Amino acid sequence: xxxxxxxxxxxRFGGITANHDVNLAVEKxxxxxxxxxxxxxxxxxxxxxxGVLKPSAGRIMLEGRDITETAPHERVRLGMARTFQxxxxxxxxxxxxxxxxxxxxxxGSGADWWRVVGTKAxxxxxIVEIIERFRLTDVMLxxxxxxxxxxxxxxxxxxxxxxxxxxxxxxxxxxxxxxxERHELLATIEALPAEVTVLLIEHxxxxxxxxxxxxSVLVNGGLFVDGAPEEVxxxxxxKAVYLGExxxx
Amino acid sequence: xxxxxxxxxxxxxxxxxxxxxxIAFWVFAFATIWLxxxxxxxxxxxAILALFALSLDLILGYAGIISLGQxxxxxxxxxxxxxxxxxxxxxxxxxxxxxxxxxxxxxxFVTSFLVLRGSDLTRLMVTLGVSLMLGxxxxxxxxxxxxxxxxxxxxxxPVFGRFRFDLYGHNGYxxxxxxxxxxxxxxxxxxxxxxxxxxxxxxxxxxxxxAIGIPVKWRLVAIYTVSAGFAGIAGGLLTQTxxxxxxxxxxxxxxxxxxxxxxxxxTGYLYGxxxxxxxxxxxxxxxxxxxxxxWQFWIGLVLVALVLIGRDRMQGWIDAVRASLSRLxxxxxxxxxxxxxxxxxxxxxR
Numbered sequence: 001x002x003x004x005x006x007x008x009x010x011x012r013f014g015g016i017t018a019n020h021d022v023n024l025a026v027e028k029x030x031x032x033x034x035x036x037x038x039x040x041x042x043x044x045x046x047x048x049x050x051g052v053l054k055p056s057a058g059r060i061m062l063e064g065r066d067i068t069e070t071a072p073h074e075r076v077r078l079g080m081a082r083t084f085q086x087x088x089x090x091x092x093x094x095x096x097x098x099x100x101x102x103x104x105x106x107x108g109s110g111a112d113w114w115r116v117v118g119t120k121a122x123x124x125x126x127i128v129e130i131i132e133r134f135r136l137t138d139v140m141l142x143x144x145x146x147x148x149x150x151x152x153x154x155x156x157x158x159x160x161x162x163x164x165x166x167x168x169x170x171x172x173x174x175x176x177x178x179x180x181e182r183h184e185l186l187a188t189i190e191a192l193p194a195e196v197t198v199l200l201i202e203h204x205x206x207x208x209x210x211x212x213x214x215x216s217v218l219v220n221g222g223l224f225v226d227g228a229p230e231e232v233x234x235x236x237x238x239k240a241v242y243l244g245e246x247x248x249x
Numbered sequence: 250x251x252x253x254x255x256x257x258x259x260x261x262x263x264x265x266x267x268x269x270x271x272i273a274f275w276v277f278a279f280a281t282i283w284l285x286x287x288x289x290x291x292x293x294x295x296a297i298l299a300l301f302a303l304s305l306d307l308i309l310g311y312a313g314i315i316s317l318g319q320x321x322x323x324x325x326x327x328x329x330x331x332x333x334x335x336x337x338x339x340x341x342x343x344x345x346x347x348x349x350x351x352x353x354x355x356x357x358f359v360t361s362f363l364v365l366r367g368s369d370l371t372r373l374m375v376t377l378g379v380s381l382m383l384g385x386x387x388x389x390x391x392x393x394x395x396x397x398x399x400x401x402x403x404x405x406x407p408v409f410g411r412f413r414f415d416l417y418g419h420n421g422y423x424x425x426x427x428x429x430x431x432x433x434x435x436x437x438x439x440x441x442x443x444x445x446x447x448x449x450x451x452x453x454x455x456x457x458x459x460a461i462g463i464p465v466k467w468r469l470v471a472i473y474t475v476s477a478g479f480a481g482i483a484g485g486l487l488t489q490t491x492x493x494x495x496x497x498x499x500x501x502x503x504x505x506x507x508x509x510x511x512x513x514x515x516t517g518y519l520y521g522x523x524x525x526x527x528x529x530x531x532x533x534x535x536x537x538x539x540x541x542x543x544w545q546f547w548i549g550l551v552l553v554a555l556v557l558i559g560r561d562r563m564q565g566w567i568d569a570v571r572a573s574l575s576r577l578x579x580x581x582x583x584x585x586x587x588x589x590x591x592x593x594x595x596x597x598x599r
Contacts, residue, residue: 050460076462088457090450096257101450102461104443113444113471116265124258137253141260163461 001064003028003197004049004080004167009058011044018044019221022058026167026199033200033208036218037241042201043085045218046171049199050082051075063166077106079166083156085175085201091145095136095155098144100127102162126162134158134188150181154188167197174204186211209233265441270574274520275430282423289418295530296425297486300432302510302522304479310516311440312472313452315369317504318376319480321360321383324498326353326481328387331400331494340406346428346485353481354474361473365466377501384499399495403488414490421490428486429523432479437519439475448472509548513555515564 002025009022019041026032036042047053049060051072059068067075090098103126109115131140134154139147144155153173160168170189177185186207192198202208208215208229215232217225225231225238232238281292301323308314326349332338339345363375387394395401407413412420439445451458451465459465488494497503506529514525532551536544 052456071459071464073459073462073464076460081462082460084457084460088454088460090453090457092453093446093449096260097446098450100261101443101446105447105462109443113439113442115443116262116438116441119258119262121254121258124254124261128254128257131257132253140257159457159461 002026002061003030003063004199005061006045006049007059007061009045009048009060010056011041011048011053012056017221019048019055022218022221022223024216024223024226026197027214028166029194029197030214031198031200031212032214032216033202033212034216034218035202035205035208036224040218041221042218043171044221046082046169046201049169050080076163076165079164080169081160081163081165081167082169083160083171083173085171087152087156089144089152089155089159091143093144094141095144095147095151095158096127096131096140098155099130099136099158099162100124102159103127103130106163130158130162133191134161135184148181150177150185153177153181153185157188161192161196165196167199168192170198170200170202172202172204173200174202174207265437270571271520274523278426278430282419282426286417286419289422291530291534293418293422293425293490295526296422296429297483297490298506298510298530299523299526300425300429300486301480301483302507302514302526303429303433303436303519304476304483304522305507306511306516306519306522307436307439307476307479308473309511310518310521311445311448311452312469314364314469314473315372316364316376317373317501317508318378318380319476319507320499320501320503321376321380322353322357322477322480323484323487323503324380324387325356325383325484326350327484327488327494327498328394328400329353329481330485330488331403332393334405334489334492335400335403341410342405342408342424342489346482346489349485350478350482353484354478356481357477358470358474360477361470364473365469377504380499380504381501384496387496387499394494394496397496399493400488401493403492403494405489405492414492418490425486425490428482432482433519433523436479440519444468444471509552512552 004024004026006022006024009019009024010017011019022045024034024045034042034045044053048055051067051070055068059066061067062075062078062080065078067078067080070078090101093101100123104112104120104123107120107123109120109123131137134157136151136154136158139151144152147155157170157173160170173189174182174185189211200208200212212229215227215229216223217232217238219241224241225235227235281288285292301319304322305316305319308316329352330345330349333345333348334340334342339348360379363379364372367375388396391397405414408420408424412424414421414424440448447458447463447468450461451463451468455465484498487498510525510529511521512525513528514521514523533544533548536547540547
């Protein structure tokens with residue numbers, strides 16, 4: 001059984017159909033990439049998966065459970081977290097506070113209004129582990145607003161990871177990261193634990209082909225091709241509509 | 250625990266530690282009881298305004314909810330405190346005050362669902378509307394509330410059966426100051442808790458807050474309810490210390506003054522309401538003595554100047570003072586400096 005599955009998913013904005021009949025299956029532990037030209041409906045799809053947008057038709061299943069009607073914050077608790085294409089961070093907080101917030105929220109003390117943050121050893125240990133994994137240790141006490149872009153991008157993923165998702169949706173994680181900071185980011189994404197299923201939405205073909213073990217191509221709102229990277233790269237239709245330039249070059 | 254974990258833990262705890270500046274602030278606040286015996290009335294009004302402003306800071310500074318209707322809770326609890334004293338339902342003032350806070354919180358809980366919908370402008374209008382409606386209800390049921398004449402015949406018993414509210418306002422001021430302090434400690438506890446941190450995240454980025462599993466709506470309902478409770482306690486204090494309650498507790502001016510206080514004092518660090526209240530009250534008093542007729546002109550001028558200079562620049566002055574004070578503190582207290590140093594060096598070691 002796929003860990004994340006969509007059945008006939010569709011989204012219309014008035015007369016415009018952004019997604020139609022999307023049947024996507026992401027297997028447990030996969031490194032699944034979702035690619036497609038601009039305007040193919042990738043972001044709409046991820047917004048439906050995470051609950052920001054309500055589908056016009058179809059269903060979304062997470063670990064066999066129908067989550068089509070579930071509120072966004074509930075989906076996080078059920079094991080699906082996302083990052084954003086454009087950073088959505090808490091600019092006034094430090095990375096330490098941001099990660100601490102997510103961890104204490106997940107451990108169920110988010111509504112605790114009496115205890116001081118950071119007095120539970122289990123919480124602090126986990127915060128440290130995540131801060132180190134995402135290479136944020138030397139900036140953990142800086143205000144997020146003044147961090148270099150690459151670090152902000154790492155924090156963007158760290159916050160989603162701190163939710164301990166079973167499925168992690170990465171929406172163009174490498175977008176806009178300068179060359180010098182890129183390597184650190186990619187290495188961190190490579191090092192994500194194998195048991196976390198990753199669905200990667202990305203424009204960058206180098207990243208997609210080095211990282212993914214399965215690729216789905218979205219064109220004009222529908223799933224076009226779905227398969228292993230070699231198959232997708234060989235597929236003449238994909239070459240024609242999308243990969244043509246990159247492969248010829 | 251590993252070394253960085255110790256650092257992290259120490260840093261997180263240090264966020265919530267009482268700084269010397271804060272301790273000095275409260276020592277001075279309580280010292281005013283002996284320092285300014287002739288000024289009890291204005292001091293008492295200041296303490297009530299400070300508590301009232303603290304209630305607004307909780308929602309504005311920590312959750313980003315702007316409101317022109319805090320007077321609704323202030324007034325509602327004010328009348329409640331007056332009525333239960335007048336009819337002898339609950340005569341002990343401290344207990345009556347807690348009850349006033351609770352009924353205001355209940356009103357806050359119910360109205361929070363109206364306020365949470367929509368944008369800032371909607372919120373301004375809805376909060377304003379709620380307080381206007383309550384004011385009109387109080388006016389309409391004048392048999393109970395005394396209408397335009399105000400609630401007469403309120404007899405407030407001594408606090409704990411011992412401390413009578415005297416003519417000079419000494420006990421009244423001490424009472425208000427203690428209540429302010431207790432509420433402040435409570436608010437401080439709340440904002441440094443995980444719940445408080447989650448509020449700041451909701452204020453900073455509601456989209457992301459919900460994407461990391463925070464039930465944004467319920468957090469806002471919770472803090473709005475708490476804030477209403479605090480406003481209610483402030484309203485109850487006013488009724489108890491004046492043994493009177495009139496329709497102006499619901500006035501728009503009262504809510505608007507509150508925003509002025511927070512503009513003067515700043516939001517999001519809890520002391521803004523307190524410092525703002527002190528500056529606002531004493532500025533008003535001082536200018537009103539100089540030019541009894543035109544004092545509002547000068548208050549207006551101060552506000553314009555304040556906004557033009559900008560909060561950031563003033564924050565810079567405050568930071569400079571704070572830095573030099575903490576340097577002084579470091580020399581006097583080497584031990585606490587070592588702790589603070591360990592936390593901030595945490596990253597550099599690696």
